[in-house]
Amino acid sequence: MNDLKQVNKSKKRVDAKAKVTGKAKFGADLKFANMLYGKVVRTKYPYAKIKNVDISKAEAYPGVEVVMTAKDIPNNTFGVIIQNQRVLAEDEAIYIGDGIVMLAAESKEAAEEAAKLVEIEYEELKGIHDPLESRKPDAQLVMEGTDSNQVVHHPLRKGDVETGFAEADLILEREYSTHYIEHAYLEPEAVTVVPNERQTLVSVYGSVQNPYATRDAVARVLEADLSQVRIIQDNMGGSFGGKDENISSMAARAAVMALETDRPVQMVNSREESIIESYKRHPYNLKYKVGATKEGKLTAMEIEAVADSGAYACQTPFVTWRSVVQATGPYEVPNVKTDTYGFYTNNPYTGAMRGYGSPPTCFAQESLMDELAEELGMKPDQLREKNMYRQGSHTASNQKLDNHTVSLQEVLDKAKESINYDKKYEEYSKEQTGEKKRGIGLAISYRGVSLGAEAIDTTGGIVAVQKDGSIILYCGLAENGQGLRTVFSQVVGEELGVNLDRITYMEADTSVAPESGSTVASRSTFMGGNALKKAAKNVKETMIEFAKEEYGVEGEIIFKDNALYTDSGKKIEDFSKVASDAFHSGVFLSSYGWYKAPKISWDEETGQGRPYFTYVYGCQIAEVEVDTGTGQVKVLNMAAAHDVGKAINPANVRGQIYGGVVMAVGHALMEDLGFSDGFINHTNFDEYLIPTAKDIPDIDAIIVENPDPAGPYGAKSIGEPTVELGGAAINNAIALATGERHYDLPLNLERVLIGRDLSREG
Amino acid sequence: MMNKDLKFYKATKVDEAVKLLADNKLKLLAGGTDFMVDLRNEEDFLNGYDGILDLSHIDEIKKIIENDEHVEIGAMVTHRDIVDSDLIKEYYPALAQSAGAIGSTPIRNRATIGGNICNAAACADTLGPLIAFEGRAVLKSANGTRTMDVSEFVKWPYETGINEDEILVSFILPKPEEGAYSSFQKIGRRQALAITRISLAVKAVIESGVIKEINLVPGSATPVPTTFSKVEAEIKGKQLSEIDPKEIGEKAAEEMIGITGERWSTPYKKPALATLFRRAIKNLQEEVANNG
């Protein structure tokens, strides 16, 4: 293990050159002979009866091949968890992104012009736009066929909160809210469906984050076998959890039209279409009650979290489930009562977004811990140290943390040291005379790796050594820009002693690779790494056996530097020569690797059990400067320490940390859909603001490594933990700087200067 | 959809351009940074036009020229040119600061000062400084030349006093007097590519500690940036060091509300504008004190 050649090295990304030279093809770059261009006509109102749809003028427009409505779709509903998302709305539109008519034409221009000719008669209805309204027993129902607007309720009960609060010297009750977040991937959704291609009914190409989920949806909508629907992923211009259900619906629409016309159909969203139709991060309303002794020991926590699911269930049941497990933060609390809900509204539907249910609860709970520390007259880090998980601690779900290293102290110490926390905290706690005031704030978290008790957690991969010694890898997990091709190549390269230039990781193709679950939950390095490592090990064993016989060697055989060596260091043969000899002797040099995650358990009634098989730990500390005369906030520095188990590629890990921090800065300070009564007013990046290069703080990305016994080379996760801490850290830093606490996001100019948000919409 | 019959003209001389304008109804194109956005967003943007006239090859209006009395800034001078100009930085610091606060490097490389003023948004960043420096706009048509105060030129958001057959060719700014100071402040939602929430351009002439002249022009505070004459009258002729910046800030906020009434954004803009005025006066006091 000490002599790693590929793993734990900052290897250059295997796809870097194609991307920077423009050779890499993205969804919208594809062209097929005879291709049509698709377009969707969406509702004008967030909630309306569709009284009449007249497509005759659109059909008559020159170049239009097909115009279709919900009636023409074999099966109009799909969904990863609950199948209630509609490909097209039929009787009523229930959120502002609902599509009603789709059409395809010879050119984009013709499709756009024809779309304008579709005549839809609406009866606008008053919708429900607040989950706190839609939860009321007498609220009107958003979804047909339900008896309440509740999508899900996850209870968690541990100990007895009444007893716990009775033991407390201090009780704080606070309410928090978080807002919609748009994924803001650089590349809007793009899909091309080719009918009757290569033995399948449809081939779907595009910017698909989760090829198997999209295959499920398209097959369901077409009422076709999974084997007849092939999804091939193109390069992705970002996803962050955001190219799942919206891509599935786009693929389903294009597939229906492709089959109808027997021609390829391409659909590409404009930015406005993307922002209006695509799902968002769930807004949350959170109520927290916490009790502590005057020494700062937590005695009880009671939490109610209400998430806005919008018009569809989408991934609300799982997103809110992650909130449950992280709601109390990484703290030992003997008595816990948590209720987490999701409710339907006539708002944009909400689903997976990097962080998945944790950023809202982390924001609330780590802001609360800071305020509690202040009330108790303690330093924020001291209160945390008093209560945070350590080796052998029990979580709110009563899971004992003993199968991996609990490294909160280490991440906290390293982040503090990097940013000089103690000194700055002391300095910024004193009276500051100028109008620009500085503050420093921290947040810590623990986070379950992979899906946990959400769903079955398995991944498969194929390692295929070719007769010239080059290697092809297949896996159902997808390169979304996070660097998975490189990481998987490193794992296999390490196992087989082969350099990365001889390894090719194929794009995800559902008809070739084994179904591997979704590329979500920061699970890919762990799950796919384990599966491919297994496959590589199998091939290695085959090659060892062959080499022993073929070349008459004994003892251990070492694979390194593109060759095989004896344990005394004598070179046996080049890897390529062994591969060639083996192939010509009839040896099979490919293997499947299948990995099933370690056992977990969950009791739906009490929230007790082992929700995740292992956890990662992180600490981020933000240093800010607040202009108290204008409300402008500048994040100056951010220290981010994350335990990743083992960094397969340290440069990639740092990249994930930088990206996560920047995203969190955007979420915390400026991102805003301009949402009002079901309408989205900020539909492009001139108004939906995300950080520019100038808004990015100096970030110290600190990699902490405590190898996990179950991880490939000890690796765990990094993608999502990086984005869940920034909101609270920045909020806490602003509070120290200004002496004023905030409970709602975003912390924009208005909130910081006058304590509340303003909107043009009233 | 865009009318495919539109003609695209390119002129290399102002004379040639005004002649084309006399004969055709043409939409002018400078750096295109507002033009292209409008073209995409507004269905009827080019309705009624015969074509587009590209000004970006007319070198004679890309210059900054110093005369005895004034400085002439060509309409096709980019924000980048302004930021880079030592002359502007020395004579009109507030203008250089405002140009430097526009958009991002690529935008500043393309976008022109003429386009900024002709587009006439309430948040156009160079508008406040040009008014504060008492600039005049020079307009040319086939029939001749006329000039107009920049403060008169912009009538209403996105509406100017230019005629259809005219081109804005330059701005003429009087040279700064002895004891002239200027500054520009801008608040945006982020550090770059930020539309101005509120801004303030100030030009003052101080003579032995007394405010001899003062122009205070906030941006994005009123539909059209305008000098805040009540506040100006309040402090003109006074000893600078005796002015209470805080009080001026509050009065400026009142003056704004007097013009706009209470709007959705007023609860923020009121204290924010007060801050900008307060700081502008305070900085002026400090600067003057430092200069002895």
Ligand SMILES: Cc1cc2nc3c(=O)[nH]c(=O)nc-3n(C[C@H](O)[C@H](O)[C@H](O)COP(=O)(O)OP(=O)(O)OC[C@H]3O[C@@H](n4cnc5c(N)ncnc54)[C@H](O)[C@@H]3O)c2cc1C
């Ligand atoms: C991403 C982005 C960020 C931006 N940020 C800012 C900012 O921070 N601050 C700010 O103030 N602006 C900003 N803008 C707006 C824009 O860049 C400026 O208004 C710019 O100065 C316009 O100049 P232009 O040369 O691009 O004009 P164009 O877009 O070419 O023209 C604008 C208008 O003026 C007319 N016009 C141009 N030149 C003349 C002329 N010589 N005579 C008569 N009419 C003329 C055109 O017909 C058109 O109607 C931004 C724009 C973008 C796209």
